Amino acid sequence: DTGVSQDPRHKITKRGQNVTFRCDPISEHNRLYWYRQTLGQGPEFLTYFQNEAQLEKSRLLSDRFSAERPKGSFSTLEIQRTEQGDSAMYLCASSLEGAYNEQFFGPGTRLTVL
Amino acid sequence: TQLLEQSPQFLSIQEGENLTVYCNSSSVFSSLQWYRQEPGEGPVLLVTVVTGGEVKKLKRLTFQFGDARKDSSLHITAAQPGDTGLYLCAGAGAGGTSYGKLTFGQGTILTVHP
Numbered sequence: 080d081t082g083v084s085q086d087p088r089h090k091i092t093k094r095g096q097n098v099t100f101r102c103d104p105i106s107e108h109n110r111l112y113w114y115r116q117t118l119g120q121g122p123e124f125l126t127y128f129q130n131e132a133q134l135e136k137s138r139l140l141s142d143r144f145s146a147e148r149p150k151g152s153f154s155t156l157e158i159q160r161t162e163q164g165d166s167a168m169y170l171c172a173s174s175l176e177g178a179y180n181e182q183f184f185g186p187g188t189r190l191t192v193l
Numbered sequence: 194t195q196l197l198e199q200s201p202q203f204l205s206i207q208e209g210e211n212l213t214v215y216c217n218s219s220s221v222f223s224s225l226q227w228y229r230q231e232p233g234e235g236p237v238l239l240v241t242v243v244t245g246g247e248v249k250k251l252k253r254l255t256f257q258f259g260d261a262r263k264d265s266s267l268h269i270t271a272a273q274p275g276d277t278g279l280y281l282c283a284g285a286g287a288g289g290t291s292y293g294k295l296t297f298g299q300g301t302i303l304t305v306h307p
Contacts, residue, residue, distance in 0.1 A: 083235075085235075110293065112293070112294065112295075114295075119299075119300075120299055120300070121197075121199075121281050121283070121297030121298055121299050121300050122236070122281075122283075122295075122297050123297070124294035124295065124296070127293045127294060129293075134293055135293050135294060137294075170235050170236070172235075179223075179224040179241050179243050179285070180223070180224055180226075180285035180293070180295065181224075181226065181238060181241050182226070182238070182283075182295060183238060184228075184235035184236045184237070184238075185235050186234050186235045187233075187234065187235045189233070
């Protein structure tokens with residue numbers, strides 16, 4: 080059984096470029112979450128999906144950020160016109176609805192914006 | 194806004210010592226989870242507590258959920274160098290406020306010296 084996978088693991092980009100990250104959840108999980116974590120802090124919630132529906136978005140998610148989960152399986156997180164402040168670890172997690180919200184995390188994508 | 198205050202922020206101890214990490218909030222949570230995270234990796238779920246007063250044991254780790262479901266503690270007995278890492282508590286919302294996202298504490302960085 081595979082856990083949550085994320086791709087790429089590391090991304091270095093120049094300011095102003097667009098980047099896209101992919102997350103593949105645990106296969107039977109219907110909920111998928113995106114978090115952002117900066118050095119020395121706990122993860123901060125960005126958004127989550129139940130199946131293909133995006134149910135909640137944080138105010139942290141500016142207009143430059145968009146997330147999709149078109150078929151209720153994998154998800155993508157796109158950041159347009161990246162800024163240096165976007166440098167962080169982007170974490171994806173998945174869970175089963177109702178299972179005490181136990182979320183299982185992927186290894187993360189480390190984004191560095193130069 | 195639901196906030197989780199974690200203490201201490203840093204803990205440096207010798208192998209064999211005991212330690213306790215605290216997670217406190219003014220909000221009631223429907224469930225609370227503890228994670229351990231290694232550098233460059235995603236958080237790994239250790240335990241979920243859901244009932245006020247609940248105590249769970251995982252080998253040398255003991256987790257307790259407060260009676261009012263506002264606080265939790267993690268106690269490690271006879272710490273080993275392999276326990277070194279970032280420990281995070283995370284609560285799922287109560288009172289009808291966002292059962293989806295987790296709210297994380299800022300984490301406790303534990304270093305166990307041989």
